[in-house]
Amino acid sequence: MANPWTCHISCRRWPLEGLIVGFGSVRFRCKAIETLASSAVLCYALRMPSEHQETTAQSRQSDRHYDHAGIESKWQKRWTDHKTWEAKIDATRPKYYLLDMFPYPSGRLHMGHVRNYTLGDVIARWRRSEGRNVMHPMGWDAFGLPAENAAIKNKLHPEKWTLENIQNMKKQLERLGLGYDWSREVTTCLPDYYKWEQLIFTQMFERGLAYKKASTVNWCPSCATVLANEQVQDGKCWRCESVTTTRELEQWFLKTTQYVEELLQGLDTLEGWPERVKSMQRHWIGKSEGAEIEFSLERGGSVRIFTTRPDTLFGVTYMAVAPEHPLAVTLSREKPQQAEVDAFIEKCRKQDKIARTAEDAPKEGVFTGAFAIHPLTEAKVPVYVANFVLMEYGTGALMAVPAHDQRDHSFARKYGVEIREVITPNEGNSAPPVTEAAFVDAGVLIHSGRFDGMDSEKAKSAITSELEKQGKGRKGVNYKLRDWGLSRQRYWGAPIPIIYCGSCGAVPVPAQQLPVVLPKDVSFSGEGGSPLAKHPDFTQTACPKCGAKDARRETDTMDTFMESSWYYLRYLSAQESSRPFNPEDAAYWLGVDQYIGGIEHATMHLLYFRFYHKVLRDLGYFPASIAEQDRNEPVRNLMNQGIVYKDGAKMSKSKGNVVEPDGIIAQYGADTARLFSMFAAPPEKVLEWAEQGVEGSSRFLNRVWRLVENHEAVIKGIKPFAGKHSDLVLESSKKLRSKTHQTIAKVIQDFTHGYRFNTAIAAIMELVNEIYVFPLDLGLPESRAVLREAIESVLRLMNPFAPHVAEELWERMGQPDWLVNLPHLKADEEALIKETITYVVQVNGKLRGNIQVPAAETQEGVVELAKDDHKVAPHLEGKTVARTIFVQGKLVNFVVK
RNA sequence: GCCGGGGUGGCGAAAUUGGUAGACGCACAGGACUUAAAAUCCUGGGUUCCGAAAGGGACGUACCGGUUCGAUUCCGGUCCUCGGCACCA
Numbered sequence: 001m002a003n004p005w006t007c008h009i010s011c012r013r014w015p016l017e018g019l020i021v022g023f024g025s026v027r028f029r030c031k032a033i034e035t036l037a038s039s040a041v042l043c044y045a046l047r048m049p050s051e052h053q054e055t056t057a058q059s060r061q062s063d064r065h066y067d068h069a070g071i072e073s074k075w076q077k078r079w080t081d082h083k084t085w086e087a088k089i090d091a092t093r094p095k096y097y098l099l100d101m102f103p104y105p106s107g108r109l110h111m112g113h114v115r116n117y118t119l120g121d122v123i124a125r126w127r128r129s130e131g132r133n134v135m136h137p138m139g140w141d142a143f144g145l146p147a148e149n150a151a152i153k154n155k156l157h158p159e160k161w162t163l164e165n166i167q168n169m170k171k172q173l174e175r176l177g178l179g180y181d182w183s184r185e186v187t188t189c190l191p192d193y194y195k196w197e198q199l200i201f202t203q204m205f206e207r208g209l210a211y212k213k214a215s216t217v218n219w220c221p222s223c224a225t226v227l228a229n230e231q232v233q234d235g236k237c238w239r240c241e242s243v244t245t246t247r248e249l250e251q252w253f254l255k256t257t258q259y260v261e262e263l264l265q266g267l268d269t270l271e272g273w274p275e276r277v278k279s280m281q282r283h284w285i286g287k288s289e290g291a292e293i294e295f296s297l298e299r300g301g302s303v304r305i306f307t308t309r310p311d312t313l314f315g316v317t318y319m320a321v322a323p324e325h326p327l328a329v330t331l332s333r334e335k336p337q338q339a340e341v342d343a344f345i346e347k348c349r350k351q352d353k354i355a356r357t358a359e360d361a362p363k364e365g366v367f368t369g370a371f372a373i374h375p376l377t378e379a380k381v382p383v384y385v386a387n388f389v390l391m392e393y394g395t396g397a398l399m400a401v402p403a404h405d406q407r408d409h410s411f412a413r414k415y416g417v418e419i420r421e422v423i424t425p426n427e428g429n430s431a432p433p434v435t436e437a438a439f440v441d442a443g444v445l446i447h448s449g450r451f452d453g454m455d456s457e458k459a460k461s462a463i464t465s466e467l468e469k470q471g472k473g474r475k476g477v478n479y480k481l482r483d484w485g486l487s488r489q490r491y492w493g494a495p496i497p498i499i500y501c502g503s504c505g506a507v508p509v510p511a512q513q514l515p516v517v518l519p520k521d522v523s524f525s526g527e528g529g530s531p532l533a534k535h536p537d538f539t540q541t542a543c544p545k546c547g548a549k550d551a552r553r554e555t556d557t558m559d560t561f562m563e564s565s566w567y568y569l570r571y572l573s574a575q576e577s578s579r580p581f582n583p584e585d586a587a588y589w590l591g592v593d594q595y596i597g598g599i600e601h602a603t604m605h606l607l608y609f610r611f612y613h614k615v616l617r618d619l620g621y622f623p624a625s626i627a628e629q630d631r632n633e634p635v636r637n638l639m640n641q642g643i644v645y646k647d648g649a650k651m652s653k654s655k656g657n658v659v660e661p662d663g664i665i666a667q668y669g670a671d672t673a674r675l676f677s678m679f680a681a682p683p684e685k686v687l688e689w690a691e692q693g694v695e696g697s698s699r700f701l702n703r704v705w706r707l708v709e710n711h712e713a714v715i716k717g718i719k720p721f722a723g724k725h726s727d728l729v730l731e732s733s734k735k736l737r738s739k740t741h742q743t744i745a746k747v748i749q750d751f752t753h754g755y756r757f758n759t760a761i762a763a764i765m766e767l768v769n770e771i772y773v774f775p776l777d778l779g780l781p782e783s784r785a786v787l788r789e790a791i792e793s794v795l796r797l798m799n800p801f802a803p804h805v806a807e808e809l810w811e812r813m814g815q816p817d818w819l820v821n822l823p824h825l826k827a828d829e830e831a832l833i834k835e836t837i838t839y840v841v842q843v844n845g846k847l848r849g850n851i852q853v854p855a856a857e858t859q860e861g862v863v864e865l866a867k868d869d870h871k872v873a874p875h876l877e878g879k880t881v882a883r884t885i886f887v888q889g890k891l892v893n894f895v896v897k
Numbered sequence: 898g899c900c901g902g903g904g905u906g907g908c909g910a911a912a913u914u915g916g917u918a919g920a921c922g923c924a925c926a927g928g929a930c931u932u933a934a935a936a937u938c939c940u941g942g943g944u945u946c947c948g949a950a951a952g953g954g955a956c957g958u959a960c961c962g963g964u965u966c967g968a969u970u971c972c973g974g975u976c977c978u979c980g981g982c983a984c985c986a
Contacts, residue, residue, distance in 0.1 A: 101986095103986090104985085232984095280900065280902095283900045286900090642903090645980095679922070681910070685903080687909085690908075693909060693922065696921095758922095759910095762921035773939090844966070844967085845966055850917065885966055887916060
């Protein structure tokens with residue numbers, strides 16, 4: 001057996017305890033390597049004489065890797081101490097309001113947050129380097145269901161749970177080196193935030209924008225409580241697994257539909273918004289034009305319907321109403337069909353709406369026994385209750401034209417209703433007979449009385465005018481957008497500031513009595529509805545209007561989208577105690593220059609957000625000095641970063657596939673976490689989480705660190721090259737300097753054209769690789785100056801991504817200023833000029849060679865050189881060049897026969 | 898189902914308006930350094946066929962088809978996948 005050796009191990013991941021003893025020349029036991037056999041452990045060992053065992057039996061930080069923990073906390077402290085991120089109104093600089101979608105305080109950050117917020121921080125640092133007065137706040141979307149679920153499960157008060165989570169997550173954000181103006185922090189579950197939301201609600205109420213109506217909720221009969229959609233899994237309650245049903249409750253709504261046209265048309269003014277988001281919002285609003293038609297009922301009364309196809313009116317052979325429609329019940333009263341209809345309605349109530357209305361879902365319905373009268377032919381039309389009709393869309397009733405609508409067609413065939421063809425395809429078109437499938441395109445009218453022979457377009461207006469003349473219909477517009485239902489029968493939300501009085505009705509809580517504070521002394525069981533309703537001190541109150549003692553408070557709380565609809569305004573004046581925000585602050589900072597958040601918010605949040613802004617404008621909150629566009633729309637530029645997902649689904653606590661950044665920060669540092677999240681994929685793309693690449697980002701930062709360390713001696717006291725590029729003597733100097741300035745230009749371009757940070761980082765990596773192979777000429781001063789310039793450029797370019805390392809190395813190079821306070825670099829145009837150009841030569845579109853030509857070469861000259869190229873010539877031999885395609889600066893293509 | 902995205906090597910990706918497909922990085926392989934291992938530095942890799950080799954041919958951006966001298970890029974269709982669908986936020 002060979003002699004035992006004691007190894008001194010330094011390892012930056014695993015502080016080792018005790019001795020690691022090796023035998024023989026090759027194999028030694030290293031705990032760290034065993035522990036992480038699959039990944040490369042940055043670890044090395046020095047052989048030591050065995051008598052030194054005791055003194056070497058300790059771990060020490062590797063001197064081959066920079067001390068990320070030390071420098072990160074050092075710079076974070078410096079930035080904080082100097083109030084680097086605190087933004088103040090400054091009329092001398094252009095302002096830049098950068099807004100990140102604030103997180104729900106679920107407990108810990110996940111990599112989706114890291115990506116989102118790093119993106120924001122990189123942009124903030126960049127805009128700052130452009131000389132802008134950047135305001136970049138952060139806060140907490142602190143009300144919501146998970147806190148209440150946690151309270152039920154862990155017997156912990158939602159407030160305690162939430163506030164503790166906030167403390168945790170704030171520390172995590174700070175450790176990432178994210179530069180937020182914490183003096184503007186908002187926490188939406190605190191009364192000094194929701195007080196203003198309640199005030200705004202009462203103002204909406206007074207304007208008639210908030211109203212009550214009956215609406216359906218999920219109901220668990222066993223827990224006797226309302227369930228959120230998320231709490232219903234496969235039609236069963238999440239707690240007790242009872243089959244859920246639905247209930248009608250009187251609920252508060254906001255009239256988003258009052259702003260529907262503006263919400264739609266405003267999209268056209270949002271040039272800085274991604275097309276995909278605008279498109280989704282347009283479809284969500286879902287405007288369609290057509291006609292509203294009144295069908296009278298045989299037994300009196302009438303049904304109003306909306307159709308986009310009044311041209312098919314003569315093809316109507318039945319009508320259908322939604323199961324929730326009041327007529328569904330009344331039409332069948334005292335008829336043989338009554339029992340069947342009631343059973344059907346009950347069945348639909350239990351069905352999921354998306355499944356119920358899916359195109360391939362079975363079309364089901366029952367005849368009500370009642371008939372309607374066709375407005376023009378006066379024929380009797382049977383009325384059905386059908387599962388594919390939605391109460392929320394249109395009028396909750398429809399005229400069915402089986403010949404020209406596929407859904408109506410399937411239903412008609414199933415129930416044996418007549419299919420009457422009234423549109424025939426235009427000449428040249430053919431279609432299967434309507435007994436087989438509906439013909440849904442426009443065409444020419446037949447069997448439609450005096451409208452026969454008209455094309456669909458013309459018939460639409462002709463039939464609508466005829467109806468209008470007879471008082472049976474009119475032109476109509478319909479939208480899919482519905483009013484915003486904002487009542488929640490839950491505890492952890494902002495109380496709706498309404499008091500019900502026996503004589504005065506619903507009375508808003510007067511401003512001086514706000515906030516209506518959420519009481520803390522409640523208990524959670526998950527059963528029997530909201531704890532607020534069981535809190536007598538809260539519910540019993542006096543009427544603010546008449547003083548009656550027996551008034552009671554509204555116990556519903558507000559949808560949490562209410563908080564996230566105006567937080568960007570509270571950031572403006574987070575300390576303001578007499579109003580939601582200060583108009584002077586709004587005048588300076590609005591609108592939001594860049595809003596960043598996940599694409600999953602494309603419709604709901606971003607639509608509510610826009611709606612709220614318009615309402616506040618109409619409530620007179622914005623001073624006249626705000627530009628028209630910013631008065632109408634909250635956000636100028638929107639960026640939706642792609643979802644970070646793992647195991648095929650969005651990272652979320654409920655799915656249990658969350659990856660937290662803490663491990664990465666501890667092992668590699670915040671700069672690595674930041675750099676990797678920016679390098680792994682372009683910002684808008686979905687990112688499937690895989691940790692393999694993290695190592696590479698860490699390696700790069702260490703490579704930069706060594707770059708400075710290794711060259712410290714030769715560039716110390718040297719000034720970066722400042723002369724004329726053409727005066728450089730050495731080819732190597734010219735080459736490196738060109739690369740330096742190409743990189744600067746590339747990074748600037750990637751920042752200004754769509755925040756393409758992944759390629760910007762790749763370019764910096766290329767420059768670093770180039771510096772590594774640079775043949776330094778110690779005899780020539782220009783060589784050192786060019787090297788210094790290159791290294792300085794690397795630090796300045798990488799600063800937004802990895803600010804701690806960049807600042808530390810910058811300081812180490814003897815620079816007095818902090819990078820965070822410096823303007824960004826500009827490329828030297830002269831260094832970008834290319835002396836030779838590479839032309840690609842193709843024959844019949846296939847690559848056959850490439851040639852180097854002087855930049856000044858003429859087209860004729862390039863073509864001649866291309867023909868003569870030794871790789872190209874054989875492909876041209878014995879053939880005729882029929883055509884020569886020349887693309888300036890790029891390629892020559894010979895089309896030969 | 899409806900609405901909006903996405904699909905390129907073993908993997909993350911790149912290719913500014915149609916013009917060298919695969920930059921940069923991961924993983925892997927080889928070399929240098931080391932008694933050794935790790936780290937570091939350098940080099941190589943789309944697939945396939947011919948060649949001992951320098952080199953050369955064919956194919957290749959989910960699939961099928963079209964436009965074009967030329968298509969990852971434009972057009973039509975198909976498949977798969979992700980996000981949203983109004984009480985998760």
